[in-house]
Amino acid sequence: MSGVVGDSRSKPAKVADALRDAIDAGEYPEGKLPTVRELAAQFGYASQTIRDGLAILVSEERIASAGNRGYFVAAPDSKGGPRRKTGPSDEIKEMRLQIQELTERVAALEARADSGGA
Structure with a gap:
């Protein structure tokens, strides 16, 4: 998965893009990403470059770091897309x-019950 000649993106951006595509394609169904060492071997980049790429995905809330346990795909939002919360106000x-x-569902059920339905 090493870079394409003429590709001006940084190595961490290339790592993030490749992992984002893999996540979107469902390549990590269990949610656990390979270790930094495994990714470094896969991409042919230094471990720090891989960590920088992973940090991009953490900042996008596409993955979460579990410390020494590694990185995991973040749970999708209620519409099936990646979580994109920025803080308590979004929650x-x-x-x-x-x-x-x-509330709207309860009101509709009450209206239906009042009108003699269901």
């Missing part, structure tokens, strides 16, 4: 949306 917004959806 609160998501909870509000979920509450609103549930």
Whole structure:
């Protein structure tokens, strides 16, 4: 998987792009990525370059670091896409949306019950 001649992207960006594509293609169904050492051998890059590429994916919340246990694919969001939360305010917004959806469902069920249906 080493770089293509004329490719101006940095090595960490190439690592991140290749791993992002592999994650999107479902190549890590168990969620565990190969070790830094294994990825370094696979890409032919230094371990620090691999860690820098992994850091890009961590910052995008595509993967999570579990310290000495390695890196894992982050759980997708409720729509099946990668998680893209930036903090507590995004979590609160998501909870509000979920509450609103549930409130609307309850209101529809109550209206149907009041009208003699179901």
